[in-house]
Amino acid sequence: xxxxxxxxxxxxxxxxxxxxxxxxxxxxxxxxxxxxxxxxxxxxxxxxxxxxxxxxxxxxxxxxxxxxxxxxxxxxxxxxxxxxxxxxxxxxxxxxxxxxxxxxxxxxxxxxxxxxxxxxxxxxxxxxxxxxxxxxxxxxxxxxxxxxxxxxxxxxxxxxxxxxxxxxxxxxxxxxxxxxxxxxxxxxxxxxxxxxxxxxxxxxxxxxxxxxxxxxxxxxxxxxxxxxxxxxxxxxxxxxxxxxxxxxxxxxxxxxxxxxxxxxxxxxxxxxxxxxxxxxxxxxxxxxxxxxxxxxxxxxxxxxxx
Amino acid sequence: xxxxxxxxxxxxxxxxxxxxxxxxxxxxxxxxxxxxxxxxxxxxxxxxxxxxxxxxxxxxxxxxxxxxxxxxxxxxxxxxxxxxxxxxxxxxxxxxxxxxxxxxxxxxxxxxxxxxxxxxxxxxxxxxxxxxxxxxxxxxxxxxxxxxxxxxxxxxxxxxxxxxxxxxxxxxxxxxxxxxxxxxxxxxxxxxxxxxxxxxxxxxxxxxxxxxxxxxxxxxxxxxxxxxxxxxxxxxxxxxxxxxxxxxxxxxxxxxxxxxxxxxxxxxxxxxxxxxxxxxxxxxxxxxxxxxxxxxxxxxxxxxxxxxxxxxxxxxxxxxxxxxxx
Amino acid sequence: xxxxxxxxxxxxxxxxxxxxxxxxxxxxxxxxxxxxxxxxxxxxxxxxxxxxxxxxxxxxxxxxxxxxxxxxxxxxxxxxxxxxxxxxxxxxxxxxxxxxxxxxxxxxxxxxxxxxxxxxxxxxxxxxxxxxxxxxxxxxxxxxxxxxxxxxxxxxxxxxxxxxxxxxxxxxxxxxxxxxxxxxxxxxxxxxxxxxxxxxxxxxxxxxxxxxxxxxxxxxxxxxxxxxxxxxxxxxxxxxxxxxxxxxxxx
Numbered sequence: 001x002x003x004x005x006x007x008x009x010x011x012x013x014x015x016x017x018x019x020x021x022x023x024x025x026x027x028x029x030x031x032x033x034x035x036x037x038x039x040x041x042x043x044x045x046x047x048x049x050x051x052x053x054x055x056x057x058x059x060x061x062x063x064x065x066x067x068x069x070x071x072x073x074x075x076x077x078x079x080x081x082x083x084x085x086x087x088x089x090x091x092x093x094x095x096x097x098x099x100x101x102x103x104x105x106x107x108x109x110x111x112x113x114x115x116x117x118x119x120x121x122x123x124x125x126x127x128x129x130x131x132x133x134x135x136x137x138x139x140x141x142x143x144x145x146x147x148x149x150x151x152x153x154x155x156x157x158x159x160x161x162x163x164x165x166x167x168x169x170x171x172x173x174x175x176x177x178x179x180x181x182x183x184x185x186x187x188x189x190x191x192x193x194x195x196x197x198x199x200x201x202x203x204x205x206x207x208x209x210x211x212x213x214x215x216x217x218x219x220x221x222x223x224x225x226x227x228x229x230x231x232x233x234x235x236x237x238x239x240x241x242x243x244x245x246x247x248x249x250x251x252x253x254x255x256x257x258x259x260x261x262x263x264x265x266x267x268x269x270x271x272x273x274x275x276x277x278x279x280x281x282x283x284x285x286x287x288x289x290x291x292x293x294x295x296x297x298x299x300x301x302x303x304x305x306x
Numbered sequence: 307x308x309x310x311x312x313x314x315x316x317x318x319x320x321x322x323x324x325x326x327x328x329x330x331x332x333x334x335x336x337x338x339x340x341x342x343x344x345x346x347x348x349x350x351x352x353x354x355x356x357x358x359x360x361x362x363x364x365x366x367x368x369x370x371x372x373x374x375x376x377x378x379x380x381x382x383x384x385x386x387x388x389x390x391x392x393x394x395x396x397x398x399x400x401x402x403x404x405x406x407x408x409x410x411x412x413x414x415x416x417x418x419x420x421x422x423x424x425x426x427x428x429x430x431x432x433x434x435x436x437x438x439x440x441x442x443x444x445x446x447x448x449x450x451x452x453x454x455x456x457x458x459x460x461x462x463x464x465x466x467x468x469x470x471x472x473x474x475x476x477x478x479x480x481x482x483x484x485x486x487x488x489x490x491x492x493x494x495x496x497x498x499x500x501x502x503x504x505x506x507x508x509x510x511x512x513x514x515x516x517x518x519x520x521x522x523x524x525x526x527x528x529x530x531x532x533x534x535x536x537x538x539x540x541x542x543x544x545x546x547x548x549x550x551x552x553x554x555x556x557x558x559x560x561x562x563x564x565x566x567x568x569x570x571x572x573x574x575x576x577x578x579x580x581x582x583x584x585x586x587x588x589x590x591x592x593x594x595x596x597x598x599x600x601x602x603x604x605x606x607x608x609x610x611x612x613x614x615x616x617x618x619x620x621x622x623x624x625x626x627x628x629x630x631x632x
Numbered sequence: 633x634x635x636x637x638x639x640x641x642x643x644x645x646x647x648x649x650x651x652x653x654x655x656x657x658x659x660x661x662x663x664x665x666x667x668x669x670x671x672x673x674x675x676x677x678x679x680x681x682x683x684x685x686x687x688x689x690x691x692x693x694x695x696x697x698x699x700x701x702x703x704x705x706x707x708x709x710x711x712x713x714x715x716x717x718x719x720x721x722x723x724x725x726x727x728x729x730x731x732x733x734x735x736x737x738x739x740x741x742x743x744x745x746x747x748x749x750x751x752x753x754x755x756x757x758x759x760x761x762x763x764x765x766x767x768x769x770x771x772x773x774x775x776x777x778x779x780x781x782x783x784x785x786x787x788x789x790x791x792x793x794x795x796x797x798x799x800x801x802x803x804x805x806x807x808x809x810x811x812x813x814x815x816x817x818x819x820x821x822x823x824x825x826x827x828x829x830x831x832x833x834x835x836x837x838x839x840x841x842x843x844x845x846x847x848x849x850x851x852x853x854x855x856x857x858x859x860x861x862x863x864x865x866x867x868x869x870x871x872x873x874x875x876x877x878x879x880x881x882x883x
Contacts, residue, residue, distance in 0.1 A: 031432065037432055037435060037436070084611065084615075087615055093431050093432055093435060094357070094363045094575070095614050097363060097365060097435060097567075098567065098568075098571055098610065098614045099610075099611055099615060101564050101567070101610070102607040102608070102610035102611035103607065103611070104564075104607070105603050105604065105606055105607030106604055106607035106608060106611070108603070109601045109602075109603045109604035109607065110601075110604055112601065113601045222560060223443070226439055226440055226443045226560065229436035229437075230436075230440050232436065233433055233436055233437060233440070237432065237433070276451075276452065276453050279451050280448055280451045280452050282451075283444070283447035283448055283450075283451045284447070284448055287440055287441060287443075287444035290440065291425050294425055294426075294428075294429065294433075294437070295425065298428050298429050298433075299429075498749050500752035500753065500754065501748055501749050501750055501751060501752060501753065502746050502747075502751070502753055502756075503746055503747055503748060503749050504753075505733065505736070505737055505740065505746075505753050506737065506740070506746045508726070508728070508729070509726045509729070509737055512727055512728050512729070513724060513725065513727070515688075515720075515724050516724045516725060516726055517709075517737075518707070518708040518709045518712070519686075519708060519709075519712060519718060519720075519724065520709075520712065520737050520738050520741045520795070520799065521709050521710075521712035521713040521738075521741040521742075521799060522709055522737075522741055522746050523707065523709040524709075527746065530747065
């Protein structure tokens with residue numbers, strides 16, 4: 001294991017983590033403020049990717065595509081909230097799970113109807129092509145580095161939003177006592193729509209950014225959604241800080257695990273066996289991590305007090 | 307007789323009638339269709355114990371469906387290859403006997419469910435949903451990356467497993483096996499619901515604080531219910547693998563977890579025969595709607611959404627009226 | 633002759649929430665054959681104390697001793713099994729079950745294991761009869777088959793009492809049992825509790841002063857998490873600190 005490979009994989013892990021953070025932040029905010037579990041969050045990720053790819057190909061500009069995906073995902077989120085989600089706030093979790101699962105079916109099949117089953121391709125914008133030199137001599141894709149930067153900037157932005165703005169204050173108040181802020185005259189309905197749309201925009205952004213390094217296809221959102229759940233469980237539901245730390249942890253453990261575990265087993269097993277055992281265990285690593293954390297802290301690392 | 311009981315009889319006899327009608331019209335395909343309904347209904351009956359009776363929203367039951375399927379697939383493969391599964395510390399050979407496979411499927415699911423349950427049942431409702439989903443996904447990825455049993459391509463079962471005294475290759479015989487297993491499990495499910503354990507489980511769902519204040523530990527009750535629920539769905543998985551003579555990681559996917567939930571919801575959560583009504587409805591939609599458009603799942607989604615938002619109680623709920631628990 | 637055995641003993645219990653000392657060194661005891669009332673203004677920490685005795689909240693310091701055994705480490709369910717019964721301020725029932733089935737669950741808990749999967753409870757004569765007996769005791773026998781969610785507020789209180797009694801408790805924690813009851817209901821309940829004390833000692837948390845003064849053998853007054861006075865009814869009535877604490881307090 002060279003330093004170059006190590007740094008490269010570590011950065012990949014952070015990049016993966018940052019992308020998971022974008023997904024998890026929206027999910028955890030929606031649960032913290034509205035008490036709602038949303039399985040259709042992965043669909044918003046997918047919509048962001050599809051919008052970016054379509055607009056980027058049509059106009060030739062990745063940046064326009066990005067704007068389209070942010071605006072489109074936010075809009076889709078707002079529509080989703082007004083049409084369906086707001087009927088679910090008073091329902092039990094089973095109903096929320098089923099209704100949002102129904103939304104997954106509708107969005108997935110709808111997208112397949114419009115775009116077909118073949119993946120779309122999105123190119124990395126010219127400005128971000130190329131690589132940056134890392135300690136150790138290797139080169140790291142500039143685009144991936146940009147994703148890390150964007151993700152961390154957004155994390156900082158969310159921190160400012162929640163701790164310094166009026167909207168953030170309402171969000172924090174809503175998280176600790178839902179009924180109270182209604183009584184205080186805050187317009188709950190608009191607040192909820194805004195929070196939901198914000199989460200949707202973050203998911204759509206994640207989808208668009210990832211779309212350039214992986215393919216854009218129906219069903220791309222759900223595996224990421226499930227990973228985001230792992231992040232939230234580890235980080236503590238309702239906590240954006242927990243989502244960031246949990247996401248980076250998950251991203252790094254998963255990525256490094258896939259490299260390190262087969263090598264570890266190769267120390268005392270023959271290579272092909274080591275690769276199979278190693279990669280099989282690597283695929284389970286983050287879930288085992290989640291189980292271990294839960295055993296010690298059943299509410300996650302930074303659970304909100306409720 | 308209560309309305310729900312009449313509906314239950316109609317469902318039970320209806321399912322039985324389909325293959326016989328198919329036989330007389332010489333359309334063996336419908337026998338297989340009815341078998342699919344029976345098996346999927348069984349998966350739903352299993353989930354219903356945890357979900358309908360116990361209020362545990364397990365969105366990872368595909369894990370057990372798949373473990374049951376792989377139990378069947380792995381044992382059958384080793385029987386076919388005449389290679390033992392392992393020689394140390396014990397010699398375990400493969401098997402082609404359904405009874406052995408069912409036992410293994412049930413035991414494996416019980417073990418996995420105990421581990422998952424011990425981790426997840428200490429946490430609250432929402433975490434439980436997310437964690438069961440996550441663990442099922444973990445097992446899914448594991449199955450894909452474990453190369454010995456087909457990985458992503460899956461595992462074929464070349465010879466259908468045997469049942470003493472029956473010709474399991476005959477679709478009618480195989481259907482009867484699945485039907486009888488379904489009916490036995492429905493009976494067990496009914497007895498469970500009406501028993502002391504069922505009473506404690508239902509109170510765990512209705513009011514957990516009440517149960518603890520009665521001196522009964524909710525965690526223990528829920529864990530046992532979760533394990534029973536998982537084992538039953540695992541049994542369905544073993545039958546499913548045998549029906550298709552194929553098992554693949556897709557049996558472990560989140561989509562399958564969702565589908566098993568759909569059977570239960572469409573039919574009516576907590577209703578004894580709900581999963582049978584739901585599975586039948588789902589298969590009918592898949593077959594007929596699917597024949598009209600390949601995007602039939604969009605309409606399934608719309609129907610599911612409407613059922614959740616507007617129609618409480620599912621099919622059995624609409625037909626039988628309000629449930630009385632006595 | 634009344635047995636002066638101590639059934640429940642609280643020893644210097646403490647519980648803090650951030651800066652708030654909800655329970656600030658509370659010690660009291662309940663003896664066999666008595667009703668020990670716990671009174672205090674709103675916010676005094678009565679609920680917090682009940683939670684610590686029942687087991688739903690762990691104290692930061694101090695001990696709870698029940699029948700001589702220290703029970704700090706026991707869960708709610710475990711304490712109930714040892715004989716610590718409780719009713720809730722806001723009725724906690726199984727809403728989908730009938731009154732009968734609600735009480736049957738309590739009976740089931742005292743009669744063998746709940747891990748029985750095959751025999752239908754509705755055919756278990758001993759469960760049904762024991763449950764009906766308790767329902768008759770509280771006056772709810774005619775409403776046995778009514779779904780609990782449809783019972784009136786007062787009936788739910790009766791149901792709670794039946795459920796608690798069916799557990800064959802050795803001590804009863806009653807959390808504001810008179811709350812929301814009209815004068816008729818309060819009078820009936822007072823009479824009921826009066827006869828009950830001989831079978832099972834009671835720690836009674838209440839606001840209804842009339843009931844407290846007519847029922848209690850001893851009264852402890854909780855203010856800001858501390859017991860400021862403890863004694864007989866006449867002692868407490870005469871106590872100046874108590875009168876001050878209740879100044880402006882509506883009875």
